[in-house]
Amino acid sequence: NALRQPPVPFTVTGEMPAALPEPRSTATLTLGEMMITLAEGALVAGENLIRIDNVGAQPHFVDFQRLPDGMTKANVEATLQMEMGATPEAEVIDFAQLRPLGGTTDQSGGTTVWFAVTLEAGPVAALCFVPDEASGLPHAAMGMYEVFEIA
Numbered sequence: 001n002a003l004r005q006p007p008v009p010f011t012v013t014g015e016m017p018a019a020l021p022e023p024r025s026t027a028t029l030t031l032g033e034m035m036i037t038l039a040e041g042a043l044v045a046g047e048n049l050i051r052i053d054n055v056g057a058q059p060h061f062v063d064f065q066r067l068p069d070g071m072t073k074a075n076v077e078a079t080l081q082m083e084m085g086a087t088p089e090a091e092v093i094d095f096a097q098l099r100p101l102g103g104t105t106d107q108s109g110g111t112t113v114w115f116a117v118t119l120e121a122g123p124v125a126a127l128c129f130v131p132d133e134a135s136g137l138p139h140a141a142m143g144m145y146e147v148f149e150i151a
Helices: 073-083
Strands: 027-032 035-041 046-054 063-066 099-103 111-119 122-127 145-150
Touching: 035 145, 063 111, 073 145, 099 111
Parallel strands: 027 046
Antiparallel strands: 027 035, 046 111, 063 099, 063 122, 122 145
């Protein structure tokens, strides 16, 4: 592709300022091995600036998906079970009805990022699909997902 530019190496020099102000977030999510939790604040309909702390050893990311109305964490679990070849215990979600809302890139353990996202009212899933270092399974298939009801 003629529009692609190859990577350009660069060296960062100088000192990072010690007292940088932290962005004001509306909520804090904590990521760790096979968990996503709302640690502080609230996720709301409209604009959100979310602080995301990866306290785990493995890299993680968060993918936000607007679920069809009425869908719950049990439906996400059933859908993931179906994708992994198991018999789901609840109604599965029709992928055509999911609406991607955005997501972060891979985040190393022990780091913090801030992510701006516009959320819609209703059920929103937060999932991590990074492959597990030991099993190779996507983290979501190992329980790393949460559903938030956005008011």
